[in-house]
Amino acid sequence: MKKKMLTMFALLSIIAVLGIPAAVNRLSPAKIQKNGTMVHMFSHSTGQVVNLSVDDYVIGVVAAEMPAEFPEEALKAQSVAARTYIIRRLTGGGVSNPIHPGADVCDDHRHYQAWISREEMKQRWGIRYYQYYFKVAMAVYSTGNEVIVYGGQLIDPVYHSSCGGAGTFSAGEVWKFDDPYLKGVPCPYDADPEPTRVAAFTLSDIKKATGEDISALPVAGPRGFFQVLEKTSGDQPKTVRIGGKVFSATTVREMLGLRSARFSMAMEDGVVKVSTLGYGHGVGMCQYGAKGMALKGKNYREILQYYYTGVEIAEGDS
Ligand SMILES: [Zn+2]
Ligand SMILES: [Zn+2]
Numbered sequence: 001m002k003k004k005m006l007t008m009f010a011l012l013s014i015i016a017v018l019g020i021p022a023a024v025n026r027l028s029p030a031k032i033q034k035n036g037t038m039v040h041m042f043s044h045s046t047g048q049v050v051n052l053s054v055d056d057y058v059i060g061v062v063a064a065e066m067p068a069e070f071p072e073e074a075l076k077a078q079s080v081a082a083r084t085y086i087i088r089r090l091t092g093g094g095v096s097n098p099i100h101p102g103a104d105v106c107d108d109h110r111h112y113q114a115w116i117s118r119e120e121m122k123q124r125w126g127i128r129y130y131q132y133y134f135k136v137a138m139a140v141y142s143t144g145n146e147v148i149v150y151g152g153q154l155i156d157p158v159y160h161s162s163c164g165g166a167g168t169f170s171a172g173e174v175w176k177f178d179d180p181y182l183k184g185v186p187c188p189y190d191a192d193p194e195p196t197r198v199a200a201f202t203l204s205d206i207k208k209a210t211g212e213d214i215s216a217l218p219v220a221g222p223r224g225f226f227q228v229l230e231k232t233s234g235d236q237p238k239t240v241r242i243g244g245k246v247f248s249a250t251t252v253r254e255m256l257g258l259r260s261a262r263f264s265m266a267m268e269d270g271v272v273k274v275s276t277l278g279y280g281h282g283v284g285m286c287q288y289g290a291k292g293m294a295l296k297g298k299n300y301r302e303i304l305q306y307y308y309t310g311v312e313i314a315e316g317d318s
Helices: 002-018 020-026 054-065 072-090 118-142 203-210 249-256 287-295 300-307
Strands: 038-042 049-053 146-150 196-202 226-231 237-242 245-248 263-268 271-277 312-315
Touching (some): 054 118, 072 146, 203 249, 203 271, 287 300
Antiparallel strands (some): 196 271, 226 237, 263 271
């Protein structure tokens, strides 16, 4: 922790004298630490395993997983969640990695957390690179070694982009397991500017994805092509019928590549219009909700303790 305070102090001093670009250049390129915990990360673009300090790993994850223009307190909440994720994985007691042998994680969000390099940050942020890099790095450094614990154990800090303002799901509503700290909560300050999106599918798209030919079915009613059979506690579809088959909403999301499992379907002129609310699986921290809470003056601890029920923020080992 002391070392991080010194790093921050050094950064601030360089900025005071030379400005942000100089400060970023003084930060050595993603460094290999002789001491301290290392993250062995498989890079999908190079096919190599790179060794990163926990800080460099977390900075790349926050940059990849949350828009850098989000408020500082939201970025800090994201930093602590991303750090908890990797520390839990590293201290899990030799977790095997069947996807990438020899690596702890990779940079693909479908396997682990997304991560981007400084080069990718430059491409993504353009002229705002220095400003945003510094903002993200400060969020990471200023939260030290903090991690999220429940009952003394590191949590699985799952998060998603947006619940669309409908509130988050309990883990058990989406996956096959429940965790006491992954309970659905309302999300009154969700700041998603465009929570509802519509995607169009042809009848053959639907047939390819579900195996159901719905071309001869009515557009509405109990015999219609689509029906919600069961809802979640938050009034969202849990089980649906498409044609003659019953699916979980989560399965339909996967089959059709929908932004979320909160959807409704309508047919117009032989085209199926699927309207989705929010983006992501809907469990744990809602990032646009975190943004909204930060804009309302809540700090990162309040944000994390809101979305992860009954947790504490603890100082991890350095
Ligand atoms: Zn991977
Ligand atoms: Zn939300």
